[in-house]
Amino acid sequence: MTQTVKTWLIPALVLLGLQPARAQNPLITNQFTADPTARVFGDRVYVYPSHDIRATPGHGRAGWFVMEDYHAFSSANLTDWTDHGVIVTQNKVPWVKPDSYAMWAPDCVLRNGKYYFYFPATPQDTTGGRGFRIGVAVADKPTGPFVPQPQPIADVRGIDPNVFMDKDGRAYLYWSQGNIYGAKLKPNMLELAEAPKTLGELPTKRLKEGPYVFERKGIYYLTYPHVANKTERLEYATSTSPLGPFTVRGVIMDESPTGCWTNHQSIITFKNQWYLFYHSNDLSPKFDKNRSIRLDSLSFSPDGSIRKVTPTLRGVGLTDARQKIQLDRYSRLSTQGAAIAFLDTANTFGGWKTVFGTGGWVQYNGVSFGAQKPKAVVLRGASATGATLQIRLDNATGPVVAEVTLPKGGAWQDVKMPVTAFRPGTHALYVAPKFGAAVEVDWVRFE
Known part of the structure; x- marks a missing residue:
């Protein structure tokens, strides 16, 4: 698959029951x-994320997390996602x-040609004690x-399973479950090979959960959400061994600016980028x-420490x-005269719109034009008074690709105008x- 889902592939995916989606942040907007692991x-x-749904009478607890199943999503380019x-x-x-x-946070790993999907849930049999099993x-x-x-893993009680496959x-x-625990698995991937170990070198005050372990250049990184203040932030510790002892190193991502109480992380390298x-x-x-998964780039300092990640709406990858x-998934937005709002507050899955006023502008990075000049640009917009929008390449002084005039009236409409300037490549x-x-x-779309 190339940078986009090919036109012939979309109907083929639908026939197979698979749903193609294109996304920035959040990655998935129809549920x-x-x-996310x-x-x-x-x-x-x-x-492999968990799947939040809204509680209804008889189906889940109102005001709490409600999850009944798991979906799998995949992508070849981190831009086009298939459900x-x-x-x-x-x-x-x-x-x-x-x-x-x-059905809370899961994980999935490959070993000896088999894929093992780990998940927490509430058991029917509580004779051995209440709480989650894995x-x-x-x-x-x-x-x-x-x-x-047929049965959960013996001697494991808790949530947020994560499996780390070492190089050996x-x-x-x-x-x-209160603490973070770890244990070696047997080769069958279904049983513990040893008694669980409490990773006690982590913060002892307030909630910590969601372990995710990876290795880089001989350093084992244990990442986890922790409530240090009011809501969860992402932190990490390092060790020279998969089971520690660990040394707390710092924060990967600060508390949510939107007040989301939880966070949950996984970290991968793909095509030489973390x-x-x-x-x-x-x-x-x-x-x-009711949450939505996101994706941003991550990097390391020369000493191996993780540089703090600032959440973005633009996310990663190129947009064809x-x-x-x-445009509402912007890279930069003017501090005055521009804002983002839902298209329909009663159906947020419909996405967002960019609202412009005096002095407003938006910049969206990473648009791939290729080598061939497009003939036209199509913009879906609305203006009660009528308006003309300028579309430029790169920045406020870049060449004007097109000017699009929307007639007054306030109704949404698609307006097509010829492309007047072009530079090949990514802009x-x-x-x-x-x-x-x-x-x-x-x-906005070019054609």
């Missing part, structure tokens, strides 16, 4: 997703209470079908139990100029209304 299998990135559908659901796992709605489902492909094991072939399971997957409450700003370019788009006119923009 709620949280707790990303894995590289072959030449694709697979993401492979439900891979595990609560009422088809033998040991899970079928109406518990507690189960495993096994498949021959990263998207399933996954077959759940040994596998380790990590999980949380990435941080995490979540926020983009599609549910007033209820942070011939796709719909969602930023800089869009601003002439004369400070009030105008709203949904998307």
Whole structure:
């Protein structure tokens, strides 16, 4: 697959029951997703998030996390994502209470040609104690079908399973329940090979959970969300051994600027670049139990420390100029005269719009035009008074690609105008209304 989903592939995916999606941040906009574990299998990135849904009478606890199943998503370029559908659901796992709605953060790893999907859930049998257990489902492909094991992993109670595969072939399971625990797994990936160890070198005050371990240049990084103040921030510790002792090093991502109480992370390297997957409450700003997964680049200092990641809306990857370019997922936005709002507050899955006024502008980086000049630009917008928008390459002084005039009236409409200037390659788009006119923009696309 190239930088975009080919036109012939989209109907083929639909016929197979797979849903193609193009995204910046959040990655998935047609459903709620949280707790993303990303894995590289072959030449694709697979993401296994939990799946937040809204509580309804008899289905989950109102005002709390409600999750009944898991989807798998994949991408070859971190821009075009395919939803492979439900891979595990609560009422088809033998040991899970079928109406518990507690399918929390999962993980998935490959070993000896089999894919092992680890997930926490509430058990039907509570004779051994209340609380979460961790189960495993096994498949021959990263998207399933996954077959759940009849029983959860013995001697493990908690949430947020994470499996780390070391270079020597040994596998380790990590999980949380007040503390963060770790233990070596047997080669069958279904049983512990030793008694769990408490990783006690981590912060002892307030909640910590969601372990995710990776290795780089002989350093083992244990990452985890921790409530140091009011909400979770992402922190990390390092060691020379998978099970420690660990030394707390610092913060990967600060507390959410939107007040989302939780965060949950995974870190991968793909095509020689490191990435941080995490979540926020983009599609549910007033209820942070419905979350959405995100992705931003991550880097290291020469001493191996992780540089702090600032969340972005633009995310990563290139956007094909011939796709719909969602300017509201901007790289830069003027401090006055421009704002982002939902297209429909009653249906946030419909996405956002950019609202321009006097002095407003938006810049969207990473648009790939290729070598061939497009003939036209199409802009979907609306203006009660009528407005003309200038589309420039790169910045405020770049060449004007096109001017698009929207007639007055306030109705959404698609306006096509010829492209007047062009430079091959990858550029930023800089869009601003002439004369400070009030105008709203949904998307821009070249053809």
